[in-house]
Amino acid sequence: xxxxxxxxxSTKKLKKLISRTEKTLAKLQEELExxxxxxxxxxxxxxxxxxxxxxxxxANFVTFLKEILADKR
Amino acid sequence: xxxxxxxxxxxxxTQNTLITILQWLAVATLVYLLISSVGMIGAGFKxxxxxxxSDLFQFATNPFMGLIIxxxxxxxxxxxxxxxxxxxxxVAGGLPVETAVPMIMGANIGTTITNTIxxxxxxxxKKEFRRAFxxxxxxxxxxxxxxxxxxxxxxxFHPLATAGGYLAGLFVGGENMSVKGFNFIKxxxxxxxxxxxxxxxxxxxxxxYILLIIFGITIIFMAITMIGKLLKKLMVGRxxxxxxxxxxxxxxxxxxxxxxxxxxxxxxxxxxxxMVPLAGSGVFRLxxxxxxxxGANIGTTxxxxxxxxxxxxxxxxxxxxxxxxxxxxxxxxxxxIYGTPILRRLPMAGALALGKIAAKNKPVALFYVLGVFxxxxxxxIFITNF
Numbered sequence: 001x002x003x004x005x006x007x008x009x010s011t012k013k014l015k016k017l018i019s020r021t022e023k024t025l026a027k028l029q030e031e032l033e034x035x036x037x038x039x040x041x042x043x044x045x046x047x048x049x050x051x052x053x054x055x056x057x058x059a060n061f062v063t064f065l066k067e068i069l070a071d072k073r
Numbered sequence: 074x075x076x077x078x079x080x081x082x083x084x085x086x087t088q089n090t091l092i093t094i095l096q097w098l099a100v101a102t103l104v105y106l107l108i109s110s111v112g113m114i115g116a117g118f119k120x121x122x123x124x125x126x127s128d129l130f131q132f133a134t135n136p137f138m139g140l141i142i143x144x145x146x147x148x149x150x151x152x153x154x155x156x157x158x159x160x161x162x163x164v165a166g167g168l169p170v171e172t173a174v175p176m177i178m179g180a181n182i183g184t185t186i187t188n189t190i191x192x193x194x195x196x197x198x199k200k201e202f203r204r205a206f207x208x209x210x211x212x213x214x215x216x217x218x219x220x221x222x223x224x225x226x227x228x229x230f231h232p233l234a235t236a237g238g239y240l241a242g243l244f245v246g247g248e249n250m251s252v253k254g255f256n257f258i259k260x261x262x263x264x265x266x267x268x269x270x271x272x273x274x275x276x277x278x279x280x281x282y283i284l285l286i287i288f289g290i291t292i293i294f295m296a297i298t299m300i301g302k303l304l305k306k307l308m309v310g311r312x313x314x315x316x317x318x319x320x321x322x323x324x325x326x327x328x329x330x331x332x333x334x335x336x337x338x339x340x341x342x343x344x345x346x347x348m349v350p351l352a353g354s355g356v357f358r359l360x361x362x363x364x365x366x367x368g369a370n371i372g373t374t375x376x377x378x379x380x381x382x383x384x385x386x387x388x389x390x391x392x393x394x395x396x397x398x399x400x401x402x403x404x405x406x407x408x409x410i411y412g413t414p415i416l417r418r419l420p421m422a423g424a425l426a427l428g429k430i431a432a433k434n435k436p437v438a439l440f441y442v443l444g445v446f447x448x449x450x451x452x453x454i455f456i457t458n459f
Contacts, residue, residue: 036356037321043356044316047347051305053194054187054346060194067196068435 093307100303103296108258108383109265110292111162115384115392116266117273117285118166130168136175136228138457140220141450143179148446153184153341154376155297157399159290161377165384165392170234173395174227178220178402181370185213186446187342188366191349193442199432201353206438207428208352208359212345212366213445214420214427219406233405237398238390245390259385297376301340308337312347324364328407331368341373359421367407374400 006014053060122129147156157180160173192209195202227233273284312334319330335344345366351357377396384392410416431438 039356040320041317043351043354044313044320047313047316048309050347050350051309051343053350054191054343058190060192061190064193064196064435064439068439071435 096303096307100300100307103300103303104379105262106265106292107158107296107300108380109262110289110296111158111165111380111383111392112259112262112266113269113285113289113292114159114162115165115388116270117282117289118163118168119388120282121286122167125167130163130172134169134172135457136224137453139172139175140179140182140224141453141457143176143181144183144446144450145179146176147180147183148186149183150294151184151187151342152294152297152301153180153373154339155294156180156183157374157377157396158293158297158380161380161384161392161396162289162293164395165388167388170237170391170395170398171231174234174398174402175224177395177399178224181403182213182216182220183446184341184373185209185216185345186442188212188345188349189442191346192353193438195349195353196435196438200355202435203428203432204355204359205349205353206431207424208362209345209349209424210427210441211359211363211420211424212369214423215363215367215406215410216370218410218416218420219402222409223402223406233398233402234394236401237394237396240397240401241390241394245393258382262383297339301338301343304338304340305343308334311337319365324411327361327364328368328371328411331365332372333368334365335369335372336375339376341369344369344372359424363421364411367411370403371400371407374403 009017143156143160146159147153150156157177160168160176160180164170164173188209189206192202192205195205223233269288270281270285273281273288276284315330315333319326331344334347335341338344348357348362348365352359352362374396377399378393381389381393381396410420427437427441431441
């Protein structure tokens, strides 16, 4: 039924609409990519915290064991 | 007002500069000790085996046994740099290169335990754990795959040992038979070796060489651990810049960035462990993390190369050969596996599947760690001996 929505639109107008939608989509994709990159840069800014986390491998293992034991109960 | 703030800031800045200088001096001293200790292991092993090192390591002539020794030793001390440096020292002491090659390959697998354990810390959040565990185990899958491809080829045709031997021949020479351009290292490290040799003799004359090996291994382990800790502090800023620059670029940049960061911090475990929380948060995708971990494999080979410069004399060429085998193996594995689209996808597919299973059933992750790094190698040792 959705296709009837555009039945009354002229071909010229339809082409214009497609072109405009494509442009909007490209802009949206660009914005999404920019946000992803910004998030990645912001995550890298916290590298010191990630290094600290990587240093506590034993603590990570203990956390994991506790979680498994908690699940069992 | 400006004067007050300037007067307040300067002493702090001077203090920071002083601390940085001291930290770099400590790194230089530790590198010196690391190189000396490799020489100690070589001398101790040569003396203890009286030139019959190959007899002592007869049990490891089975390549699978060598591989398992490499996996277990590295998984237990969580440092491939330490294990490969010890292997360089052992080769300098007479361990045949052919016996050492599978050990080097095993060290590559064993080192992946560290980032896998780091990923276990994300267990409380299911999605995060799935992503983190996949990011950690993609390194495992890649390294196991590299062994599956390269070990049989090496057993049959020895391409790695041959290439390493050829390249080592280009670099080793001169009157002292040491790495060209590094002829000063032997006289520089000899005083430390002499001190520990005397100390070993004082403790027990009959077990002096064994004690020298123990001292060497202890110093290597401590030096590499402390170098890693210091370089993490000193290089975190540089690592950030490298990673910021790598964002949005292709996988080749990722591989190079991973390699450079690993060289800077002298630890592949640090680089690969850093990737785990980045993937866990969901901000970085597994596809983006994967090349960094491969670069870490290549970057970590620098430590063994550095260790090889300590050796002079007839076995210097073999010490450099095994260090170069480590480098060639890792570069070849990246070129072959990552360079071939079908092979490239396999470690990612395996890691994603395992991540999903482990997130649904957490004990699977525990069985995986204990199984891959300890139980399977242990059972294989048992089977090989019967």
